[in-house]
Amino acid sequence: MNNPVEVYNAADEVQASLIVGMLQQNGIRAQVIGGILNAALGELPASSVSPRVWVNDSDETAARQLIETWQLQRTSEQPVTQLPGWTCPRCGTDIELGFDVCWKCLYNPAAC
Ligand SMILES: [Zn+2]
Incomplete structure (x- = not known):
């Protein structure tokens, strides 16, 4: 320069x-x-x-x-929006964000 x-x-x-x-x-x-x-x-x-x-x-x-x-x-820009929750593929329960495993059947998406 x-x-x-x-x-x-x-x-x-x-x-x-x-x-x-x-x-x-x-x-x-x-x-x-x-x-x-x-x-x-x-x-x-x-x-x-x-x-x-x-x-x-x-x-x-x-x-x-x-x-x-x-x-x-x-x-x-919008502030970082929270990720939505997820639905347990095994039992169909709607899981709130913050839960890593299904609180109902203990399905763990990260482990599968
Ligand atoms: Zn489940």
Whole structure:
């Protein structure tokens, strides 16, 4: 990168790499600077570092728009919905989520 600029200050490494991946899918070269990896190398103090996403300054505008769109999409996503319960294939009892085995006949789907 000739003139890298910071376009995003991520909360953690996972978020930073998600954004980098998203930008690269859109043809923008991006990289993470900072975060735990660099801190682990002794370059930066871990406590004061959050990973930042950098792109070339020529891509800055496009990158910011992509990140903005990406964040809107993520915040509009439904929270992880609970998995439905399941029906025991042996006795037909409806089992609530949280039970690994049928409470009626003790059928265990994981063991079969
Ligand atoms: Zn059963």
